[in-house]
Amino acid sequence: MSRSRIISVVTPVYDGGAKYLEEAYVSVRDERERLPDGWDVQWLVQEDGTTGRPLRILPEAPWISTGMASRGGAGVARTMALPRATGELVRTLDADDALTPGALARDIAALEEHPQMGWCISAGLDLLPDGSTVAGPYDPPEGPLTYEALLAAYDVSEFPVLGTHLTARTPLLLAVGAWPALPAWETIATVLCCAAVSDGWMLSAPGGIYRKHAGQTTSQPDYAEVADPSQLRFIVRAQAEALRASGWRWP
16 A cells, blocks of 8 residues: 655644634644545644643644744744654644645645646635635736745735745755744745745635734734844845855755
C-alpha cells in the first residue's frame, strides 16, 4: 500500500488566543475529506509559549501534531513547528481563521499543474463581526504572481495577497528561512522571499476566512508599537532584495 502524500498545515496559537481554534480544527478536519486521492493532511499546531493550555482543546488524532517553544511571536512559532513537518507542501492557517471548502485541494492542484512554481496563494474573505464577508481590496486575478508585481504593490502599501494563505513547497520554504523573527509583517516577508526566487500562482477562489475581531493580535492597541514601521518596511524589503540580487533561483 503506497504512502499518502502530505500537505502540512501550520497554525501558531498563544495562551489566550485559542477562542476560535476549534473552528480552525473543524475546517482542517473537513478538508481531509476533500483532498485528491493519495493525499492527506498533517496539522501542526504550535503554541507560542510553553503553557500547554491552548493545545488542550484539541482532540488526539494521528494527523494532529502539537508543540511548544518559548514565546517569540507567530513567525517564530510557525518556524519552530517545521521540524515536525512531513509534508512536501506547507500551508499556513492562523488559529482564529478557517479554511474554505476545497482550499487545500485547490492549492495542491495549482502546484501540481505548475511544477515550475514553488508556491501559490489564495484570495481571502474578511469575516466581519456582524457575520458578513468582504473580499480583499487588492486581490489579483487568477494567474502567475511575479516578484516585481508584489514588490511594486508592497512599496505603495497595497500588498495584494494574504501571507497567511501561503502554500509553499517545503524545500523552498526552508531555503528562504521560513518565517523571519520579526514582531510583525513576517508573513509578508516570507511571501516576498519566496517570490524573489520563484514565481507563484494566484488562486482567485477564496482559500480561507480571515476573521476580524477585537481579540486578534493586529487589532490590539499596542500592536502599532511593536516596532518602528519604517524599520519593518526596510528589513522586509532588504531581505527579499538581497535574495533576488544573489541570482539564485528555485529549484
